[in-house]
Amino acid sequence: MTATAEGKTGTPLHRALKGERPTTAADHSRELATVLLAWYAENRRKLPWREHPTPYWVFVSEMMLQQTRVDTVIPYFLRFVSRFSTPADLASAPEEEVLKAWEGLGYYRRAKNLKRAMEQVEQRHNGEIPTSYEALIALPGVGPYMAGAILSIAFNLRYPAIDGNVQRVFARLFALPQPSGSPALQKSVHQLVEAVLPSKAPGAFNQALMDLGATLCLPRDPVCSVCPLRETCAAFQEGQPTAYPTTTPRPHLPEVPRIALLLRCAGEIAVEQRPTAGLLGGLWQLPSRDLQPSQPPDKAVAAWLLENEIASPKPPRYLGRIRHTFTHLRWVMEVFEVCPTSFVQGQGLHWVSPDELRQLTLPKAYHKALALAGLKL
Numbered sequence: 001m002t003a004t005a006e007g008k009t010g011t012p013l014h015r016a017l018k019g020e021r022p023t024t025a026a027d028h029s030r031e032l033a034t035v036l037l038a039w040y041a042e043n044r045r046k047l048p049w050r051e052h053p054t055p056y057w058v059f060v061s062e063m064m065l066q067q068t069r070v071d072t073v074i075p076y077f078l079r080f081v082s083r084f085s086t087p088a089d090l091a092s093a094p095e096e097e098v099l100k101a102w103e104g105l106g107y108y109r110r111a112k113n114l115k116r117a118m119e120q121v122e123q124r125h126n127g128e129i130p131t132s133y134e135a136l137i138a139l140p141g142v143g144p145y146m147a148g149a150i151l152s153i154a155f156n157l158r159y160p161a162i163d164g165n166v167q168r169v170f171a172r173l174f175a176l177p178q179p180s181g182s183p184a185l186q187k188s189v190h191q192l193v194e195a196v197l198p199s200k201a202p203g204a205f206n207q208a209l210m211d212l213g214a215t216l217c218l219p220r221d222p223v224c225s226v227c228p229l230r231e232t233c234a235a236f237q238e239g240q241p242t243a244y245p246t247t248t249p250r251p252h253l254p255e256v257p258r259i260a261l262l263l264r265c266a267g268e269i270a271v272e273q274r275p276t277a278g279l280l281g282g283l284w285q286l287p288s289r290d291l292q293p294s295q296p297p298d299k300a301v302a303a304w305l306l307e308n309e310i311a312s313p314k315p316p317r318y319l320g321r322i323r324h325t326f327t328h329l330r331w332v333m334e335v336f337e338v339c340p341t342s343f344v345q346g347q348g349l350h351w352v353s354p355d356e357l358r359q360l361t362l363p364k365a366y367h368k369a370l371a372l373a374g375l376k377l
């Protein structure tokens, strides 16, 4: 089939699902599912949570996989389920211990939500991950994608699980014009996935789509030459797979300038705890402040030392700049080392040895800051 022969809206599957050839939609949907499942049987990624897809393992893995690459998640997942092997283990564990097991994975709200979700599983669902969409979606941190993934993968129920990978694959398969990330694209993809999702093996189908998106239908460089769906892919037929999903310019991410102090005295390091609510709530950090607009970092450090009566024989040493991006903002943090003559008390400061520091949960940005001084946690 060619673009000339079939026109811009593409393939038989595309036309059928759009209602142009309604009598063939079911056939084409079946064909797509058959081709995809056959490819998945041969090419699926071997992942620990797939080898034993207990509902708890699927739940933990899906929470960890939000915003995080599979390769990064695997070692964390294995350590986590070995330390907290049941919903009851996780529900009864101290939050600090859960955060420590999560340290480095980022987006710590997920760890807190996971623990709270397992507390509710214990209290309301007799320790069993619920099998209804309504009950799952009511748990902390569970959205439509995650509920669909758990229901289809762990319980083989016919629910779509549409993540970014699946959206990209469908935007290309059907040459959808709606922009990436828009509610209109989500709605179109949801309708199309609903139409092609088989009632047999819906979990395998959803995972096949995820794997196809992660290994072949890549954002910048799709490997169409070996893709099992290229015959039914409208974007491939058009000859421009990367044109989909279409994009709108990204909004500028606000930058928050900050300073952080590595205060060292007699082999110990000062830390402070972040407020429990808000960004990185309850985690530990080097003493830090946001800068006022156009405030020079070295002046801010000098003012802070003066204000807190911190005497240092040597001037602050500039260690470098850390840039750390969150979903909604970016920290640009200037890091200074100061060695006061005595332990400074108050100001919420706690002095800890390097070993004690390793026991605390520090956001990734502060691992980077400590690395500037040659300290590895």
Ligand code: SF4
Pocket: 169, 172, 173, 216, 217, 218, 222, 223, 224, 227, 228, 229, 230, 233, 234, 235, 236, 241
């Ligand atoms: S043919 Fe290419 S663009 Fe289409 S689904 Fe396959 S990898 Fe993606």
